[in-house]
Amino acid sequence: MKNLNSRRDFLKTSALVTGGMMAPSFLVPGAYAAPANELKLAVIGCGGRGTGAVFQAFNTGHPIKLVAMADAFQDRLDNSYKAIFDKYGKDKVDVPEEMKFVGFDGYKKAMAAADVVILAAPPGFRPSHFEEAVNQGKQIFAEKPMATDAAGIRKVLAAAEVAKTKKLNVVVGLQRRYQSNYIEVMKRIEDGQLGEIVGGQVYWNDGGVWIRERKPEMTEMEYQMRNWYYFNWLCGDHITEQHVHNIDVANWAKNGYPVKAEGTGGRQVRTGKDTGEIFDHHILTYTYADGSVIHSECRHFPGAANRVDETFQGTKGKVYLSAGNHGNMTDWKGNALYTHDRENQANPYQTEHDELWGAIVKGEYKFADAERAAKSTMTAIMGRYATYSGKVLTWDEALSGTVDLFPDTLAWDATPKLVPNPDGYYPHAVPGKSKVI
Numbered sequence: 001m002k003n004l005n006s007r008r009d010f011l012k013t014s015a016l017v018t019g020g021m022m023a024p025s026f027l028v029p030g031a032y033a034a035p036a037n038e039l040k041l042a043v044i045g046c047g048g049r050g051t052g053a054v055f056q057a058f059n060t061g062h063p064i065k066l067v068a069m070a071d072a073f074q075d076r077l078d079n080s081y082k083a084i085f086d087k088y089g090k091d092k093v094d095v096p097e098e099m100k101f102v103g104f105d106g107y108k109k110a111m112a113a114a115d116v117v118i119l120a121a122p123p124g125f126r127p128s129h130f131e132e133a134v135n136q137g138k139q140i141f142a143e144k145p146m147a148t149d150a151a152g153i154r155k156v157l158a159a160a161e162v163a164k165t166k167k168l169n170v171v172v173g174l175q176r177r178y179q180s181n182y183i184e185v186m187k188r189i190e191d192g193q194l195g196e197i198v199g200g201q202v203y204w205n206d207g208g209v210w211i212r213e214r215k216p217e218m219t220e221m222e223y224q225m226r227n228w229y230y231f232n233w234l235c236g237d238h239i240t241e242q243h244v245h246n247i248d249v250a251n252w253a254k255n256g257y258p259v260k261a262e263g264t265g266g267r268q269v270r271t272g273k274d275t276g277e278i279f280d281h282h283i284l285t286y287t288y289a290d291g292s293v294i295h296s297e298c299r300h301f302p303g304a305a306n307r308v309d310e311t312f313q314g315t316k317g318k319v320y321l322s323a324g325n326h327g328n329m330t331d332w333k334g335n336a337l338y339t340h341d342r343e344n345q346a347n348p349y350q351t352e353h354d355e356l357w358g359a360i361v362k363g364e365y366k367f368a369d370a371e372r373a374a375k376s377t378m379t380a381i382m383g384r385y386a387t388y389s390g391k392v393l394t395w396d397e398a399l400s401g402t403v404d405l406f407p408d409t410l411a412w413d414a415t416p417k418l419v420p421n422p423d424g425y426y427p428h429a430v431p432g433k434s435k436v437i
Helices: 001-015 048-058 074-088 106-114 123-135 150-168 180-190 220-226 242-254 348-361 371-391 394-398
Strands: 040-042 064-071 100-102 116-119 139-144 170-171 197-206 259-264 281-287 295-302 305-312 317-321 327-332 336-339
Touching: 040 048, 040 106, 040 305, 040 348, 048 064, 048 074, 048 150, 048 242, 048 259, 064 074, 064 106, 074 100, 100 106, 100 220, 106 123, 116 317, 139 348, 139 371, 150 180, 150 371, 170 348, 170 371, 180 242, 180 317, 180 327, 180 336, 242 295, 242 305, 242 371, 259 371, 281 371, 371 394
Parallel strands: 040 064, 040 116, 064 100, 116 139, 139 170, 197 295
Antiparallel strands: 197 305, 259 281, 281 295, 305 317, 317 327, 327 336
16 A cells, blocks of 8 residues: 555645646547648757657658757758658658748747647757647657756646646657566556565666867857756756656656655766766665655766666565666565566667557547656756755655746847856855755
């Protein structure tokens, strides 16, 4: 009964936003009428992930045509268009110049031309883009994470409720939810093969990601947009942008969300002018309503040992999971309870599109990922709040935080809320001193 109690307690704590119980994903035949001919697709955010998501949509084999594109930058849109057109040609791509929208607000017009939208701009834009797509009644594929601060999460949760009433399919790119080794293990955890999950460890430790050079002609807004991974209003720190995958798996295994977070973090090796404000490591404990604790760890240390996986311990045994198709469950004597067949594993990035588009073409309402993804994103944000502040934070405290990272004005000559000091370094959080909520 511990998992049920954990979920019940969690729902109480999140009532200020959601206003009620979480609706499950379920099938409602005839929820809306699918177009008789080709489905029209728009992509919002034309970087590598947005371009890749268009490829995956086309690879489903369904009748889809790309009709509109939007990005803040002309060069990124042009490069994406060329890559897509060169691969699929005019049979799949019909985006005249007037349907290529460059700047901060073109996403609304791009969405208006489509039946289905891909949301793949930097995560700080996800709340407003998701809200607009829901208001326009579009079917949605949204990349993770769903926001970068509590204010954004509250907006997403409100829009997710509207999406449910409109029966809009929403799939979010937490692709482990669509990966067979994870699905099979979680079925067995739910069935009680490991007993109660009493602990676990989740990791995303690697050497880090790209850095984009500042050029003399760039305004501060353009520089931060180009180098978006290193600014929290755009990225949310790597605990939110990247480690959210593993944190979501922890919430899945626990069938709930943590009630408390505490931990430490900092900037140990990534301290340059070009790495903005984010930390290079976060180490946390998340406590769930039943008292169980999940250890969460992510770091970007070049040359150090890498680890990206999840382990959980139950009263009857333990399990090891990874994106490399592992799914090994044993009892506490070492006897195998389940070993996943790693052969012929489907690509989960493709599977999530196969399932979404399969539902759309049939006129079915089957997927409502937004609320769950938003709450796992909030779990990561709560972790960042805890490491940045050095405080022990509850879910309610984190979710009701009033610090809004997003700029007051979106324009190339506008000033973001965070700017460098005269020496070119950006202020960053100092545990014990910084206000985060």
